[in-house]
Every structure is written in C-alpha cells, then in structure tokens.
Amino acid sequence: MNYFRRFLYILYYLKESDWKLLGRFIDYASVSSGKSKLSLIFDSVLSVLRYNISFKDYYCFRFYDKSHSERSEWAGTGFMYEYQLRMNPKGSRELLVNKVQFLNHYRLLVKRMFLHISDFSSDSIELNEILRKSERLVLKGSRGQIGAEVEVISSETYTPQKLLDHMKQHHYDLIEEYVIQHPSLNDLSPSGLNTVRIITQKDNDEIIFLAARLRISVNSPVDNMAAGNIAASVDLKTGMVTGPGVFSDITKDSVRVHPVTGKDIVGFIIPHWEKVLELAATAARDASGNRSVGWDIAVTGDGAELIEGNHNWCKLLWQLPINKGLKAELLRFQ
Template identity: 80%
Template sequence: MFKRLLYFFYYLKKSDWKLLGRFLGYASEKSGRSRPCIIFDSIFSVFRYNISFKDYYCFRFYDKPRSEREEWAGTGFMYEYQLRMNPKGSRELLENKVQFLNHYKLLVKRMFLHISGFSSDSVELNEMLRKSERLVLKGSRGQVGKEVEVISSGTYTPQKLLDYMKQHHYDLVEEFVIQHNDLNELSPSGLNTIRIITQTDKNEVIFLAARLRISVNSPVDNMGAGNIAAPVDLKTGIVTGPGVFSDITRDSASVHPVTGIKIEGFRIPHWERVLELAGTAAQNASGNRSVGWDIAVTEEGVELIEGNHNWCKLLWQLPVNRGLKADLMGFK
C-alpha cells in the first residue's frame, strides 16, 4: 500500500489536469454519473487496480464493473513488470539510440551519424545529404516521438545542418526511411511502423502482440501525439479492427481520417520478415526480456527503427478494447 501511495502522489504531480478535466466531463456525460462520483471512483481505482488517473479514463473504468477492471494492466503494474523484465542495468541499450543503432547495425540499413562523429567536411554527412531527400533529426534519448524532426536535406549545407542540430539540441541524424507504397497510401504524413511486443522466457521468444501505428497529419506515429493504432493478427499480418485514439473523446476510425483508406482488413507487406526481424532483435536484447519493437516496412523489406523497454500499455490494450494483464502473469 505504501508503494501505491507513492504512485498516487506521483500521479498528482505529473498528470495533465487540463486533459483529465476534459476527460472527466466526457465521462460524466457518457456514463450519466456525477463528476464527484467519478473523481472518487478514480482515486479508489488508483489504489485498488494500480493504475494512473489517465489510465482510469483511457480504460473507460467509469463504464466498467470492478470484475472487468482487474483485467487491465495499468501504469503501476507495468512499471513494476517492466522493471523486473528489463533491469535498469540493461536498459541503456534501448534508451540510447546511438548505442541501439550500433548494436543492431546488421538489422539497420539506413545511414546514421552521431553529432560527435562528424564535422562540416565529413564524407558520411555529405553523402547522406546527397543521397536522401529528407533526413530525420533526433535527440538520442528522446521518447514517444519527442525530439524528432524531419527536414528537407536540399535546404542544408553540412555546416548549416550541424549548426541547426546544435541549436535545437539534436545529436543524431538518420537517413529518412521510405515506407512501402501500401503504407504510404494509407497515411503519407509520417512513417507508419509496426509495434511487435516480444517476451523472452527460458531462451524462447514469445510474440505477445502486434499493432499498426498510423500517423494522422503527423510526422510521427505515436498515439501520444494524436495518432491511431490498430490491432494486427500475428499469424497473417492483417489488421483486425479499427484504429483507435488514446483521446477518449474521439471515435475509433474504420477508415483513415485523412486518406479515407480502410483500416480493418489492411494487409501489412512482408509480414513474415517483420516477425523474423523482431525475433532476431529480441534474441540479442542483452538482458531486456520484454520489449516493444518498432519496425518499418519498405518496398525492399523491413527496417528496425527502435526498441522500447517501457512499451506502451495503451497501444497494447486499447486497440483490442480489453485488459491483457493475464498475458503477463505467467512470466517471472
């Protein structure tokens, strides 16, 4: 109970109260329950189900019986689980994008450079500017789509790019990955990646889930940036449901909100190679046993983008509209 009390005060400090206020009004309107009743229930749920205030609304607990609430994996539970599966001493591989790219260089086809490794007369930088029409600038420790910017390489000289990166605190530049035409037709605004969640148990790689992350007028595809995610059948690579937002006030999308392309039934190209890549990455994760892998699909094949030790519980559960905590309970 003491640990959950600490979590409670953490949520009080870190929550986006403007967002939660909007969610509260929506939940009250949809459920017919008073706002004070929902607030009290959310506080109770933080302690009873080991969730955050935001989880309460995203999981729609205001409309769920207590028996069903037990099935959902919330923030507190996932923090503890992922800490056991991916100890702090092992996480640097996944937190540091430069270390990650070097470790998995055999699975990464795109060019990349760390700012410490080039100057304005760098041969590699000049080649990257010449070869790729667009470049991706990143902070090597940025997460959830933050510290990411896509630029047009034609407007930059090597020195101008170096100055721009220093000014905006970017320390990593990557060649832009051109996605498969099918995915580009679905949503051309950003790179739409597949999230494969793996669990290593007794040297066996288990595939827990697959989700298609779909950009909506955004250069990134993270749900937290206002984009959508859809469930994918692990056997076939076919999307099995509509795209969902983490914003509870927005309806699920059976077709893409901008392009109008149907989401359910969409077939992800090169599916067997997607799974093969995720499995290979998981086998070489250096002590990280439960990882969410982001994989891009191109015309030529597949490309490993990054791995996440703190993979998102919302991306995992919301697209299938059910709690999946039981899927993790057997792993020690």
Template identity: 50%
Template sequence: MLKRILYLGYYLKQLEKDKYVLFLNYAANKSKKSKLRLILDSFYSVFRYNISLLEYFQFRFFEKDHNERLKWAGTGFMYEYQLKMNPKDKRDILDDKRKFYKYYGKFIKHLSADVQNLKDDDYLVKRILSNPSGKIVFKVYDGKCGRKILIKSVNDFDEESLIHFMINNEYDLVEEYIIQHPELLNLSPSAVNTIRIFTQLNKQNKVEILGCRLRISINKSVDNMAAGNIAAPINEKTGIVIGPGVYSDITKPQEKIHPVTQKPIEGFKVPFWKETLQLATDAALLFKQNRSIGWDIAITEYGPDLIEGNHDWCKLLWQLPVNKGMKDVLIKYLSD
C-alpha cells in the first residue's frame, strides 16, 4: 500500500492537468457516468490495478470490468518489471546515448559525434556538415521521448560554429539526419518514422519478440506518440501493418489512412523486415544484463539503422495499437 501511495504522489506531480480534464470530459460523455464517479474510480484504479491516473482513460477503464482491467500493464507494474529486468546499475549503457553509440556502434549506420569527437577530428566535422540529408540533429545524452531534440540545416554552421553552438546550448551529441526509405517517406515525410521492436530474453537467454510497432508522424518533426503521433501494429512474421494507427489521446479517432498524405496505413509493408528483426535480435543479445528492451530502428534505402534502446519502454506504445492488455505476457518472465 505504501508503494502505491508513493506512486500516486508521483502521478499527481507529473499529471498533465489539462489532459486529465480533457479525458475526463470525453469519458463522461461516452460512458454517461458522472465526472465525480470517474475521478474516484481513476484514483481507486491507481491502487487496485497499479496504473497511472491518465492510463485509467487511455486504457479505457471507464468501459471495462474488473477482469479486463486486470490484463493491462500500467506504469507502476512496468516500473517494477523493468527494474527487475534491467537493473539500475546496468542501464547506463542504454540511458547515456554516448555510451550507447559506442557499444552498439556496429548496428548504427548514421554519423554521430559528441563535442570531444568533433574537437579531436576535423574530418568528422566536415563529414557531418556535408551529409546527404542537408540536416543535422542535436540531442542531449539522456533525452527521452523525442524531447530536447533540435533539427537544423547544415547551412547554419561551419566547422567552428557547430562546436560553439553545442557547448552554448548544452547539446551533447550531433548526428546526421537520417534519410528514411522512400516508402516510409511517402507514408509520412514530416519525420523519420521508426520501428519499435520489444525484445525479451528468456531464462535460456534466447530472444523472444514481445511485439512490433510502426511509429508514424503526423505533421511533427519526431514520431513519438507523446508528441501527438500514431502507432500501428506490425505482424512479426511478415512485416505488414495489421491495424490502424492509434493516438494516445483518446479523443482522437483511429487512422486507417494517413490524415495528411492519404496513404493507407493498414497493409503497409515495412522494407527490409527480415534484416530489421535480425538487428533487434542481435542487439538484444549483445549485453544480456538488460533483458527487456524496446529498440527504435529507422529504415533507410540501404537497410535498418539502430537509433536507440529503451530499458523503460512504453506500455502505451506496446498495448494501445493492439487494443489489448498484455500484462500476462510479462508475468511469466518474472518467474524465470
């Protein structure tokens, strides 16, 4: 009980109040239940089902009975699960992008550098500023969910000003902007649309795929759901999208057709699917101390390109696109 009380305090501190009110009004209209009843039920669900206040609405608990609610993995459960699977003292290789690029470098095709790399290697600076996309991406070493990312034209910099800009604006890394595969570009050109593959090591240290999702930008420079974009489920065996794109905003409809480009989402086949699955599998086996990881992978015309690995991978991105609570999938690994 004490742990759940602490979780509630965290949820209240982090709560996007405008979003809570938006979801509350929507749920009250849909369910015909009073707002007070929904508010009380959302707080009750924090304790009973180990979810956050917003997840009460995102998981549509206002429409679900007790047995259905039990199936969903919320923030509290995921925090405890990922803490066991990916211990805090082992996570830095994923948390710190500088270390990630060093140790997972064989899976990364795009150029990247920190300030010291640029100071030590003039040729690297020239390569980054002459990359074929004409754009560069600035990141902080511990950025999450597309936050603190800045995309700029290479024409805004020369070799000296690039380093000064990073230091003055406290950016730790600069990368060449990835040119995604033409088919993904046609689907949605506003951002690089990445594949998220969730991997889990079983007790035999074999990789099991927990799910695959296509993240699709909707007029945003990043593709994260938290930024207002959509995600769709991918068939693990075929690489074909098998459902509509969904938002984490419950007031928005599912998208079978991209709302901007009018390209079909369902039926889209991810290029280089076999190679993409293999990359995720190989990456998952590289450092087995982290056992459950969400891999973000870009697809270029030359094949898959690893972006990052997430030890605290998103339960919304995992469950919402398939409209199904999947806690049972994880529970079996807790006994391994």
C-alpha cells in the first residue's frame, strides 16, 4: 500500500471535488445512518487512505453502512485509476480519447455520417449533405468526457454558415448524424439515445465480457449517470435488464419503472443482443493496446452502432446497479 500516493490523491480530491454535492451527501448520510457529520468526514478521509477511494465514492458506495470486509470489495477511484493506467497505457489512450481518431479507426463499425470541423467550410458538399440527410445532429467536442460538450440540434433551424458559427462559438469541432434508436428503447425513454455499456477485458488473445449495463436517459439528451440519469444491470447471456435503474445521487431511490414514461425497466429485453456483443468483441480486438474498455453501443432498428470507447470507464456505472463491490473481478488480471 502506497500511502504517499494516496495522500497525493487526497490533495487531488480536495481540489477537484464538488463540495456542494458532497455537502448534500453528508447531510443525507448523517440522517440515514444516525452518525454525526464530523464522524462521517473523519471516516471518509481514513477510507480514502485505506481503500483507495475518493470522498465521493465513500458516499456513493454507502461505506457509512458497510463493514470493513464489505468496503474492501469495492473498486474506488484511486484503484481504478491505477488499474486502467496499467491496462490502457497513456501511449495507447489517444484512440479512445480523441473521438475523431476513434471514428476513423472504427469506420467499418460506424454507420452514421460524421464530420470534423477541419474537413469542411460553410459551402462544402459534406456539410450540406449531413444537414439535409439528418433531422437532428449531434455536436461534440472531440475530446469531451462524461457527456460534456454535447448538444443535439434540429437541422432545419441551421444554415451551413449558422451551424459553423455556432460550433466555433461553443467550441464544438465534431458533427455526427443523430442515431435513431430501436423503437422499444425509444418507448422506454425518448429524451435521449439510451446506450448499452459493455465492459471488455482483453486477456492475452481472449476477449472477456466483464459486465453489461443499460444507460437510460431521464428527461436528458444524454444518458450519462453524471448528468442525472439512471443505469440498470443487464444479463450478459440474454440481454434482459435484471435490476432497477439506479442513480449516482444517493438521495434518490432506485426505480423499477421509468420515472417519466412509466415503462418497466426490470425485465426489459434489449433487442439485437447478439449483435451488441459481437460489435463489442470486434472493437475490443482492435483497440490498439487498450486492454480494458467500456464500449457505448446504440441499438437501432436493424442492429447495433458503435458510439464510443472509454479507457477510464466508470466504476459507479459498473458496481452501483448491482449494489456490489467488484474489485476481485479485476484483481485476477493484474
């Protein structure tokens, strides 16, 4: 155990934490557990050192209600940073960090049209074509993370020049054709594209599926948990949702039906499941030195569409939907 490194992590967490959010979590945990706020804060600091987690992890994992043995099972921020750095070295990550490089690398697995801002001008044929072809477009920053730097627009409200100006003003540099999701997923939640997260681990030449989760939008154009959306566990063999939708916000209860549409979450069958798994495995075999990746895959009317890959895939999305620490799943690959 490297305590010096974990002290450095504490400094990082002190600098980067959302203290307003943590304040809400501390208030909630104090009422829920009956423990004083001071004791929770003290315990969270000790837990950062002992279990290699962040302050936020302490509350999201509900460590205030868990024993030492239970706490030891959870993979926290520090552990995941170190693990993913070994599995996905910095020299290999650019493929997954840069969305333009990713889309070009996986061009054969991507059906939607996309354009980088450097490849067109307001009078370019490609820009006019994508505006004409798709009713909605997705604007992104090519290096954006966790749903940041993403905007969905209606094509009919933009001329080519107006779109170009809008992109420059908001620092977007990538346009993608909007993916039309499968009707059953649209019925479940029409506000955003609901993607499947498949986590793969490459072990020598074998591709291992670690987990599958359905990310479900809640009145949001994106489906990231960090944006207030929910995630549910999925059976890898059948593609059936096996658990309720959970929030990363500990003050919100899990839900068995969608809070807006009222559609059942538990028991939902993801269409084209074999195609989803096949797509993830194909992408994982060609990940340029990245061994542990979280793939976001859209399910359409006729199959599966690769959206992106994540070298720093989320430990909350992985563990919270089943309310279980899964660190042991990764220790066998170290």
